[in-house]
Amino acid sequence: MLVLKRIYLATAVRGELTLNGKHIAYTIELPWRENKKRISCIPEGTYILRKRYSEKFKWHFVLLDVPNRSGILIHPANDAQKELQGCIAPVTKITGEGKGILSRKALQVLTDALEPYRTSGQIKICITSNTSENGKQ
Template sequence: MKLVLQRQYFSSGTNGILFFNGKEICKTIELFWKDNQRRISCIPEGIYKVRKRFSPKFKWHLEVMNVKNRDYILFHPANDALKELNGCIAPVSELTGEGKGIRSRIAFERLKEIVFPYLEKGFVIELIIKS
């Protein structure tokens, strides 16, 4: 099972399209690339495992595992990367600018509806990030 995040980098944010097994799920927003610095950069391109995780703030969400020199990289709702993200990935329904989108909660729920059943059945899901 594969999630593929196809990124496009800009000076004030990173936009992407997220696919699951070849089908588009949603768009994504992230911070711009700043050498993988904690809390101010998107994570490096590569292959990661994702898992289901719960926190009081975000409830059930996805966590990207084994990111070099980083932790708690999550998929969670946000509509403005600079204002709402600290290195995480936000699903959005539509891109509106560099690192900006709309209807993130709708896109996030769609992502969970598609991916969670596989994780709950024990499937391993890889996230492949590329440009």
């Protein structure tokens, strides 16, 4: 299973994506603001991922059945405040609060890692809090 462990900061959320315990990418998101559309990350939980294509993001993923939200994607972005509206962006390295680098490369690593699972059935992502860390990385 794909797991996203989050660390909640004042102005952003950072996380780490792992697949079967293996590091895939770091993530950046907007901070938790009570699941409000376009300004908050989504609630913790388990969601189904579907691969999707758009002109803007090319190949990316959409999370299905997010409570009170729609259009939640995993797509490339290097600055949560400027480029995200509740979505999740994979990044190769965290460079600051809500910032990272080489997001398109990180999304490609994720896409490649998930491809065998996509053809054999549903892909699920479990989003949880990283309680073993104190917010520093």
